[in-house]
Amino acid sequence: MTKPAMSVADLEEFLNREFPQAFHPGSGLSIEEVEHGRAVVRLAYSEKFVRPGGTISGPTMMMLADFALYLAVLSAIGPVALAVTINFNINFLRRPDQRALIADAAMLKLGKRLAVMEVTLYSEGSEEPVAHVTSTYSIPPNSGA
Template identity: 90%
Template sequence: MAQPAMSIAELEEFLTREFPQAFHPDSGLSIEEVHHGRAVVRLAYSEKFIRPGGTISGPTMMMLADFALYLAVLSAIGPVALAVTINFNINFLRRPDQRDLIADAGMLKLGKRLAVMEVTLYSHGSDDPVAHVTSTYSIPPNTDG
């Protein structure tokens, strides 16, 4: 298996520099694992993510999934800030518990211009998925020499 294009430390430095509004010490986001084309990330539980009815909101789960997918792309292609989501489909499977959420994202197919991926979200400590996402990212053309 190929080595990741970026380590956890390199991803954290890149995200802090390029996306300080989203990745900062108070965001609750942390990178647990990185492999080539795969990333596992955590979103620390916070009351601010709860919607009426006492469950973690859909937009919160979507943000975590997209974050994990972006890291999976970067782990395969390196630091490309302009890789962007062009398709995102989420299936909410069950109500998440009021605890940390874990996202396990992986590459299904990587081409020159598109990456097709999936991510499964879990409540920390549970093997039962709370959501499943499929997504496609656009990779900008290499403009180097």
């Protein structure tokens, strides 16, 4: 197994420096696990994420998925701030519970310029997925990937 290019501590330091508006103590985001090309992220439950009808909103789930995907990319290529999403497709599978969400993101293929990935979202404590995402990231040239 290949060692990740960035550890949990490395990712937290990078995010605090490069994206403090998104990753900060009040964001509810925590990095649970990192392997090469894989990241597991937790989003703490908050009533601010609930939409009318009593479910966690789609945009909240999309944000969590994209965040986890970004970490999966960084775990494979290192600290490249300008790796960006160029395609994002989500299937909402079932209504999430009003509790924390877990995102499990994994690299499917890593090339020199593109990374193809998937992420599955779960309500904490449940094995049934609430959403599935496929995504492609663009990796800038000369990034060392």
